[in-house]
Amino acid sequence: MTWVDAVVHGVLLGGQYALLATGLSLMFGVMRIINLAHGSIALVGAYMTFLVVEHVGVSPYVALVVVIPGALVVGYILQRTVLERSLRGGDLVPLLTTFGLLIVIANLLQYFFSPDVRGLSSGRVGTASLQITSTLTVAWFDVLVLGIAIAVIGGLQLLLHRTQLGRELRATAADADTAELVGVNARAVYARATAIAVASAALAGVFYAMRSNFDPAAGPTELIYAFEAVVIGGIGSLWGTLVGGIVLGVAQTVGAQINVQYFALAGHIVFLAILIFRAVRAAGGVKIIRRAFA
Amino acid sequence: MSDHAISARLPARRVQRWTVVSGSFTLALAGLVGVLAFAPVLFGQGTLTNLTELYFLVILAMMWNALAGYGGLVSVGQQAFIGMGAYAVVYLSVEHSVRPYLAMGLAALIGGALAIPIGAVVLWLRGGAFAIGTWVVAEVLSILVSLDATLGGGTGTSGLLAFNLRYTPDQRLRNTYWFALGAAAVLLGVLFALLRSRLGIALQAIRDDEEAAASLGVRVLLGKGVLYVLAGAGCGLAGAIILAWQLSILPSGPDSVFGVNWTAKMIFMVLVGGLGTFEGPIVGAVVLYLLETYTAGPLGVWYLVMLGGVAIGVALFLPRGIWGTVQERFNVRLLPVGYRLR
Amino acid sequence: MSARPLLSVEQIDARYGLLQAVREVSLEVDEGETLALVGANGAGKTTLLRTIAGAHRLTGGRVTFDGRDVSDVSAYRRTRMGITLVPEGRRLFPHLTVEENLRVAAAARRRGSWNVDRVLEVFPLLQPLLRRQAASISGGEQQATAIGRALMTNPRLLLLDEVSLGLAPVVVDSLYRSLAELSGSGSTMILVEQDLGRAMAVASRIVCMLEGRLVLEGAAEKFTREQVTEAYFGLTAGGPE
Numbered sequence: 001m002t003w004v005d006a007v008v009h010g011v012l013l014g015g016q017y018a019l020l021a022t023g024l025s026l027m028f029g030v031m032r033i034i035n036l037a038h039g040s041i042a043l044v045g046a047y048m049t050f051l052v053v054e055h056v057g058v059s060p061y062v063a064l065v066v067v068i069p070g071a072l073v074v075g076y077i078l079q080r081t082v083l084e085r086s087l088r089g090g091d092l093v094p095l096l097t098t099f100g101l102l103i104v105i106a107n108l109l110q111y112f113f114s115p116d117v118r119g120l121s122s123g124r125v126g127t128a129s130l131q132i133t134s135t136l137t138v139a140w141f142d143v144l145v146l147g148i149a150i151a152v153i154g155g156l157q158l159l160l161h162r163t164q165l166g167r168e169l170r171a172t173a174a175d176a177d178t179a180e181l182v183g184v185n186a187r188a189v190y191a192r193a194t195a196i197a198v199a200s201a202a203l204a205g206v207f208y209a210m211r212s213n214f215d216p217a218a219g220p221t222e223l224i225y226a227f228e229a230v231v232i233g234g235i236g237s238l239w240g241t242l243v244g245g246i247v248l249g250v251a252q253t254v255g256a257q258i259n260v261q262y263f264a265l266a267g268h269i270v271f272l273a274i275l276i277f278r279a280v281r282a283a284g285g286v287k288i289i290r291r292a293f294a
Numbered sequence: 295m296s297d298h299a300i301s302a303r304l305p306a307r308r309v310q311r312w313t314v315v316s317g318s319f320t321l322a323l324a325g326l327v328g329v330l331a332f333a334p335v336l337f338g339q340g341t342l343t344n345l346t347e348l349y350f351l352v353i354l355a356m357m358w359n360a361l362a363g364y365g366g367l368v369s370v371g372q373q374a375f376i377g378m379g380a381y382a383v384v385y386l387s388v389e390h391s392v393r394p395y396l397a398m399g400l401a402a403l404i405g406g407a408l409a410i411p412i413g414a415v416v417l418w419l420r421g422g423a424f425a426i427g428t429w430v431v432a433e434v435l436s437i438l439v440s441l442d443a444t445l446g447g448g449t450g451t452s453g454l455l456a457f458n459l460r461y462t463p464d465q466r467l468r469n470t471y472w473f474a475l476g477a478a479a480v481l482l483g484v485l486f487a488l489l490r491s492r493l494g495i496a497l498q499a500i501r502d503d504e505e506a507a508a509s510l511g512v513r514v515l516l517g518k519g520v521l522y523v524l525a526g527a528g529c530g531l532a533g534a535i536i537l538a539w540q541l542s543i544l545p546s547g548p549d550s551v552f553g554v555n556w557t558a559k560m561i562f563m564v565l566v567g568g569l570g571t572f573e574g575p576i577v578g579a580v581v582l583y584l585l586e587t588y589t590a591g592p593l594g595v596w597y598l599v600m601l602g603g604v605a606i607g608v609a610l611f612l613p614r615g616i617w618g619t620v621q622e623r624f625n626v627r628l629l630p631v632g633y634r635l636r
Numbered sequence: 637m638s639a640r641p642l643l644s645v646e647q648i649d650a651r652y653g654l655l656q657a658v659r660e661v662s663l664e665v666d667e668g669e670t671l672a673l674v675g676a677n678g679a680g681k682t683t684l685l686r687t688i689a690g691a692h693r694l695t696g697g698r699v700t701f702d703g704r705d706v707s708d709v710s711a712y713r714r715t716r717m718g719i720t721l722v723p724e725g726r727r728l729f730p731h732l733t734v735e736e737n738l739r740v741a742a743a744a745r746r747r748g749s750w751n752v753d754r755v756l757e758v759f760p761l762l763q764p765l766l767r768r769q770a771a772s773i774s775g776g777e778q779q780a781t782a783i784g785r786a787l788m789t790n791p792r793l794l795l796l797d798e799v800s801l802g803l804a805p806v807v808v809d810s811l812y813r814s815l816a817e818l819s820g821s822g823s824t825m826i827l828v829e830q831d832l833g834r835a836m837a838v839a840s841r842i843v844c845m846l847e848g849r850l851v852l853e854g855a856a857e858k859f860t861r862e863q864v865t866e867a868y869f870g871l872t873a874g875g876p877e
Contacts, residue, residue, distance in 0.1 A: 028422055082606065089613025092368065096565040099558055100605030107598045167740040171729045178727040181691060183715040183744030183789055224433065227426045235422055265437045268430045272415060275427055279418030 003257065005136045010253035012138060014229075014246030015146025016211070020204040021226040021233075021241045022152055023197035029236040030173040030193040033083065033094045037101035038201055039223035040109075043216070045071060045202025046209035047109060050118055060120045060210055067206065068199050075198025079191040087190075109216040122210035145207050149245070152200055153238045160238075169193060173236075221264075228271045247274075315626065327479050334468045342471050348583045349474035350535050351563060353481055355575035357528035358560035360485055363570035364497050365521040368421075370557050371428025374412065374435050375405040375526045377552035379533025380543050381445060387456035394456045395469055398534035402477075405530020409523040417518050429554060436552035439545040450544035453537050470538040477531045484524065489572070493517060501570075562601070566608045568615030577617045640703060642667045642824055643688065643719075643793055648697030650680075650687045657683040659848040660697070665793070670819040671826045672839035672856070676868060679845040681828045682724055685795045688826070689721035690714040701793070715744045718792030722799065724828075726782040730771035734762055734781050737770050741788035748790025755784040758814050776807035783814070794818075794825045800834065812838060832864055846870045 020042060027033045035041075045067060052063035086097040128140040160166035172179040172189045180186055208214065208222070225248060233244025248267050255266020334342060354372075361367040379401040386397035416427045440448045457466055488494060496517050499507035508514050533551060537543055543551045559582065567578025585604070590597045612619050620626060641664035650658040657680045665671050673681050686692035688699055690711035699707050706714055728737050738752055756763050759780040765773055770781060779799055786794060796815070800808040808831075816838050819825060829835035836842060836856050844852035844867040852859070852867035 032422075034422055034425065082610065086609050086613070089609060090569075092362065092565060092569060093609050093613045095368070095561055096605050097609040099561055100602040100607075100609065103598050103602030103605070107595065107602070111595060111599075164739075164742055167732065167736050168743050170732055170736075171740045174729045174731060175727060177691065177711075178723060178729070179740070179743075180711040181689065181715060181721050181723060181727075182741045182785060183712050183720075183746075184740070185712050185743075224426075224429060228430065231423050231426050261441055265434060265441075268434045268437070271430055272427065272434070275419060275423060276415055283418060 002135055003254070006253045006257040007250050008132070008136060008138060009142075010250030011246050012142040012146050012249070013253060014242070014249030015142070015149040016204075016208070016245075017222075017225050017229045017248055018242040018245030019145060019149040019152065019207065020201065020222060021229040021245055022149070022156070022238065023200040023204070024226050025230045025233070025235070025238055025241040026156070026193055026197045026200070028230065029238075030169060031083075031087065031094075031190055032091060033087070034098070035197070036095065036098040036223075037105060038098075038197075038226065040102050040105040041198055042201040042205030042208065043109060043214065043218060044105060045205035046120065046214055047113060048202070049206045049209065050120060053120065059123055060206060061123065064203070064206060067202055071199040071202035072195045075195035076191045078198065079194035080187070083194060084187055084190065106216060113216060115215055115217070117213045117215045118209075119213040120206065120209040126210060141211065145211075148203070148207070149242060152203070153242050156196070156238055165189075165192065225267065228267065232271060232274055327475070330475055331472070333475075334471055339464075339467060342467055344583075344587055346467075346471045346474045346535070346539070347587075348579065349478040350532060351559070351579035351583050352478050352576055353474075353528055353532050353535075354556065354560050355563035355567065355579040356478075356481055356485060357525040357532075358557075359564045359567075359569065359571075359575040360521055360528075361525050362564065363574070364489065364494075364501065365518050366501050367417075367518060367521065368425045369428045369525070370425045370554065371416075371430070371432035372525060372529045372560065373552050373554060373556040374428070374432035375408060375529035376533035376536065376556055377432070377435060377439065377543075377545065377550070378408055379405050379530030380537040380551045381439060381451070381533075381545075382530070383534045383537045384451050384453045384456070384543070385445070387453060388451075391456075394453065394460065394538070395473055397456075398473055398531070398538060401530040401534035402527040403530075405533070406523045406527035408530070409526025410519075412526070413519055413522045417515060417522060429557075432552055432554070436546050436550060439552070445545075448546060450542060452542040454541050457538070457541060466538065470535065473538070474535050477528075477535070481524075481528050481531070486572070488520070488524070493520060497521070562605055564615075566605065566612075566615055568618030568621065571615070571617050571621055573621075574615050574617040578615065581616070639666065641665055642702060643826075644700040645684075645688065646698045646700070648684075648687060648699065649695045650683050650692055651695050652683055657848055658687065661845070661848075661850050662697075663843060663850065663853065665824060665826060667792075667824050668822050669824055669841060670839045671841045671843060672835035673826055673828045673843050673845065674830070674832060674835050674864065674868060675845035677830075678847075680848040681845055682797055684845065685721060685797050685826065685828055686723075689719055689795055691721065691723075712743075715789055715791075716746065718746065718790075719795065720744070720786045720789045720791035720793070721795040722782050722786045722797060724797040724801070726775075726778045728770040728778055728781055728785070730769065732770055733767050734770055734773065734777075735766040737781055737785050738788050741785050744789035746790040750787045750790050752788070755787055758787070758817065759784055761810075776803050776811070779803060779807075779811060780814075783811075787818075792824060794823055795828075796825060797828045798830065799827075800829065800831060808834070832861060832868070836861070836864065844868055 024035060024038050027035050048070065049060050049063045049067050052058070052066055053060055056063070082097055082101070083094060086094045122141055125144055126141050129137050130140055130143065131137050160170055168179065168184045168189050169192070172184055172186050176186045229245035229248050230241050231244070232247055233240030233242065247270065251270035252263050252267040255262040330345070333345060358369070358372060361369050382401050382404045383394065383397045386392040386400060387394045392400070412431055416424055416431060419427045439445050445451055461469065489497070496507070496513070500514050500517055536551060545552055563578030563582050564575050565578070566581055567576065568574025585601060589600065593600055608615065614622060643665040645664070646662050647660045648658055649656065649660060661684060673684065675681050683692055687694055690706070690709060690713070694707055698705055701714070701717060701719060706717065709717070729740065732740065735752065738755060761777060762780055762784065765777060770778065773781070783796070783799065799811060803811070812834055815825070815827070819838055827835060827839060839856050842852065842854065842856050842859060842864060843850060844864060846867065847870070851870070852864065
């Protein structure tokens, strides 16, 4: 594989990360909640789709028609019952709640579905590939996932900037108390944000399951990549999350090109470098470093 | 109105640091530590193992609370220091024939020293970026250690050679017990002294409003740095204890010394016990210890589900944690870290 | 007077932490009135307004709006019923544009005659700023936006907390001209103001608070500046006989 090939695959990988990270970004941007259970929720999406496929016999793509609305409802209820109350306790309490959810979900999945590995068929798209150059072939599936990530983020941006719900979401994210003063029901707004986040997580989970086999223990490694994507892209920015995912994906594939074992390490190093660069710049820039070494 | 007339109308106020309750409790605690030192004479293997585990959890909980509760630093990466502490003990005692328990003590210095460059990288970050940043640093260390053949690579390493050469399993158990008790007591003492000092007030100010504190001349970065170094040292000691216990350690995978589940336990203990209180983490450690010791066996698969349920339940109904709620309701402080106006 | 008051506040107590910020305050506001609430810093004016708006919890007493007891009604519901507060410090949504700040108020779901065009009639200075981010405009422009945003909720009772704070006198003049217009056209308002002159000029009634209590109350024309000033500083107690 040439370097260009690695970059292209990195971009496509970034699409996967961005799809998973979108919900994370939304929940953190609007409610300052670090949802440790996000990966588990994505996995539940995969398992629910698996059930629908098993019992109804349709393809996973069709199953989404049932799973996604279900996820919206589940997210809404989750916020109104558990997360809303946690927020009232303080900034760190949602960490405990989502941690609890993570454990409960992971172990319940283990119990009901056993540790067996399963898979979802990705249909004809799953095996089709696209020849770009003589050395470079990409899977149509990966292109599809990137496309879906862009569509989801684009759709959310439209929602946020062109609808009343979007204005209320952004206002509540900025200043929930003042939003209430102009008539916004902050709790309902938060619930809608979580609903969207959970639905996007489920979507990401389904595509993850179509790409590779999954079992109840899958997920934690991907979760840290999703968090990295959100932070690289800048908290509060959805397009930033896409960019962050792509930057991370490219760093990882290029690192793997140097040495297969450097895959994750390369991503982490780039992540840290970007954060340090930003922090130094915010603290006064290169002058500080010069002064420190003068 | 003259100054005299005004001051005559105000009741005289005393600032009190020790109350009868807190004074007696602190004495009792010191006494308890003394008694516990004799435990190896009084109790059998099982109890000693359990108590060592308890001290270990107390150390972890205290350190995470020091960071998050007193410094506002939500670290998801303390496992970096735990792992490095464990590996440092192996490296020193196996490669360099340092006496194992001395190596374990040195793990504190190594953890603290490591906290300086890592802190230089992460302490600039705020909030969520800091949390994820610390996690990533831990992951980087995990990967670097896994890639290093001299440290045993992905299959891990062991302190077997160093320990079994010098101690019988029984001796190792006792020595580790005393080490853990000592480490917990020392860390408690250091944290206590820190919080009662000027730094303690500075930290309270930083916690309440960082910008305002900075504008008043509080050295914010320095305050956070001290806490981070202390937590690094404490977690290094915890890692050393793990090594003395298990002898074999792994740098990656579900049982890794660099695993994020260590942080998960810390979050559980501190938030269930009571964030930002001195006694809270101890309460939380006791809770986790009791749950692990007495319910893990009988519940089997459902143990973890129950643990998660407890976490959610506490978050919903006791958001200030068990001790935090008690403290609020009954205005009780067992250890005199704050001030009372009478 | 046969018509019941639009707002009736009875013996309310409100705490700010451990401090009793509002003590046993009772007052009534009729539809169409403009009430000026004056007093020194810390007198409890902001807390009182926030209690009426539902942004602050009562520890005692009752708030009745249009005949309905709203003491337990949450802030956003009160806005939907017609009580809107323009909070101290403007509190615009910084990354939303001026126009978005105005339009987000549709959340109040109230029918009425207020819309962006009408707000621009009252505050023409906002016309060229509609697409600008709220954080990037001047203090006076922000204040106009904040009042406009409140108007967009089609309120029956408008509460304004220190709208002149931190603004240049010329800007405040302009703001108060708009407020006088609103007052004249029949809006019901409670205005918290530290500038006694302006307050007395635009209001039909004056109420003065000191250390959480009402110490003076009555029609604006009945009082002289001196009388209000004395009450303000706690040098006398009571109102006109």
